[in-house]
Amino acid sequence: MFITMREQLYSFLLSPVFLSAMFSCFFAQFIKTIIKLLTGRVNDLKELIALLLWRTGGMPSSHSALVCALTTSIGFRSGVDSDIFILACCFTLVVIRDAVGVRRASGLQARCLNELGKNLHQKGVLEFQAVKEVHGHAPLEVFVGCLLGLFTGIAFSVL
Template sequence: MISFIPLRTGDLSAFFENPVFLSAITSLIFAQLLKAIIVLLKNTKKSAKEIVATLLWKTGGMPSSHSSLVTALATSVAFKEGIGSTLFIVTLCLALIVIRDSMGVRRSAGLQARALNLLGKQVGDRLNIEYHQVKEIQGHAPLEVLVGSLLGILIAAAFALL
């Protein structure tokens, strides 16, 4: 039998007023907004559809919204619970995993996919066969992660101290 957790109005408002939640979501939204602005400034010929896609769900690029979110989460928990708390240790470990993954595995997979697509196109052109490109996952360069992380820390500090 499935049991549902009853939600009271106070519970829902407390969730949306929680500084940990607010700093994490704000940092994610702000990082994506900055990413869209940077894409627009780099290439003014981008369509509105491409800008909206960047704003809503595109991964990779400057700054890292993943890094921003997880560092804001860990920093907010540090302010609220203390750096000696078990919850802070869990969020710090989560942040390290997410950041490492974005610079390591996802970046490597994206670079390999790009090389495979280039090779597939060249072979397809030479042999006159159709090549279907694989998706190029965009990971992050260290500077993108650093800027995203600093953004997350600053936003979490602002929520905690202001």
């Protein structure tokens, strides 16, 4: 039987796997935004929108939430012995390792470089332009994101 592109798109958008991943990511970003609002670390509307949509770093990790929800819902739908679940687990491990390890280390190094560059610039030794500080995650932020994703994946798979 012939399935139209519209029907395929509709099926994709209503898939529990897709919905759990997207919902957990958006929910993590929403929680992150609320935390920043309550602590007074949002300066204007532009920053608020950036936090809601794409700002990285902070509590909880939206990347970890997304991949954990994805992996959990795939496990429920395809089984934990399926090839796609194993692929999702490996993908989740890479994302988590990147969030807590590589990106965090890069951000800390960039912060040190910026401090060193500012000091040298103030002493007139060299001209300095700050490098971008990538915000990785602390282990607790990743853990909370993983829990959020796990519970969201379970909810979309069972309900």
